[in-house]
Amino acid sequence: MDTSNRTVFLPGATSGIGLALARHLRAAGSTVVVGGRRADLLETLAAEGFATVAIDVTDPASVENARDTVLREHPDLDTVVTMSGVMLVEDLRDPAHFAAAQLSVETNLLGTIRLIDAFIPHLLARGSGTIVTVTSGIGFLPFPLMPTYAATKAGVHAYSEALRAQLAGTGVEVTELVPPAVATSPEVRRSNPAALDLEEFVTEVMGLLGADPTPHEILVEGVRMHRWAERDGTYDELVARRSQALVTLPGR
Ligand SMILES: NC(=O)c1ccc[n+]([C@@H]2O[C@H](COP(=O)([O-])OP(=O)(O)OC[C@H]3O[C@@H](n4cnc5c(N)ncnc54)[C@H](OP(=O)(O)O)[C@@H]3O)[C@@H](O)[C@H]2O)c1
Structure with a gap:
């Protein structure tokens, strides 16, 4: 896709990978609407020049x-x-x-489905567009x-595959971004020294997205060993x- 002329809604861009991707897409020439729950961060991003909108993907009315x-x-x-998305440790x-399981499903899975449902009529009416x-890597x-x-x-991987098949011929394409561990903060970097540098990751993503x-899948080099582990016999x-990380759970 041409990343220089898109109009993008990016809920989950108040921090981390989403924010870095929003900045890269904007620098490439696209218009980006940033979404999330944290009003203070949305305000800061509005001052940076982004269009912003408050959204909680677990709340159907908020999504609409x-x-x-x-x-x-x-x-x-x-x-x-x-x-x-939320990434929660569970024992x-x-x-x-x-409670963590429920929040994970509500946010990551049902939140994704809610968002897609909300925008499908618009994208189908346009006859073109992209759902990312x-x-x-943990999904694989x-x-x-x-x-x-x-x-x-x-x-979400399985859903993306089915969605792509159902939207075939409509002009609306589906691409799945599959990040490996990415150091979105100094704490992540300390706890996982193997996590990819955020800027390097998003630069690689922009290159792949622009093809x-x-x-169908945006796979940076660092995630391929995880994406293809079953095929590769590893x-x-x-x-x-x-x-081995299970020893970090309290009481183990
Ligand atoms: N970092 C990694 O290593 C990694 C690896 C693989 C996949 N991912 C995926 O990449 C995505 C971004 O993660 P990240 O690491 O960049 O984490 P992050 O910095 O915590 O970002 C998560 C984003 O999701 C938003 N969010 C969370 N709950 C929400 C809700 N109920 N409604 C609306 N927005 C919500 C947060 O915004 P508010 O709090 O403002 O709502 C924030 O903008 C996630 O889907 C994650 O699973 C991350």
């Missing part, structure tokens, strides 16, 4: 209000990126983990500290390696 605002102010919207031996879903190679997170991302035709070994 945000959709209406975005389309009223940007009727030429052609791209939606479902970036909003499955403690039933109290269910966001999964994770589980990280046992984050069980429901992995399940939601595997779910024509748009790839799956069991890599899951065992990742399982």
Whole structure:
């Protein structure tokens, strides 16, 4: 896709990967509407020159209000990126983990579906556009500290495949961004020295996103060993390696 002339709604861009991607898309020439819940960050981003909209993807009314605002102010919207997500650690031996599981499904899986549903009529009416879903290397190679997170991302992968098939021939394309661990903060960098540098990651993403035709999956070099572990015969070994992180759970 041509990243220099898009009108993009990017909920989940008040921080992290979404914010870096918003800045890169804007620098490339696209118009970006940033969404999220944190009003203070939306205000700062508005001062930076972004259009902004408040949205909570777990709340159907909030998603519809945000959709209406975005389309009223940007009727030429052609791209939606479902970036909003939470990454939660769970101890499955403690039933109290269910709250985290519920929030993960509500945000990462149902939030993604709600957002897509909200914008599909507009995109179909245009007859062109792009939906960028966001999964994770963890959706393909589980990280046992984050069980429901992995399940939601595997779910969004499967959903993206079905969505692409259902939208075939409509002019609306579906591409899935599959990030590996990315150092979105100094804390992430400290806890995972292997996490990719955020700027390097987003620069690589922009290059891949700009290909024509748009790839079905945006796979930076650093995620391919996870994306293809099952095919490559490294799956069991890599899951065992990742399982070592379980010792960090309290009481293990
Ligand atoms: N960083 C990584 O290593 C990594 C790896 C693979 C995949 N990912 C995925 O990349 C995406 C961005 O993650 P990140 O690491 O950049 O984390 P982040 O900095 O915590 O960003 C998460 C974004 O999601 C938004 N969000 C969370 N709950 C929301 C809700 N209910 N409604 C609307 N927005 C909500 C947050 O905004 P507000 O709090 O303002 O609402 C924030 O903008 C996520 O989908 C994550 O699963 C990240």
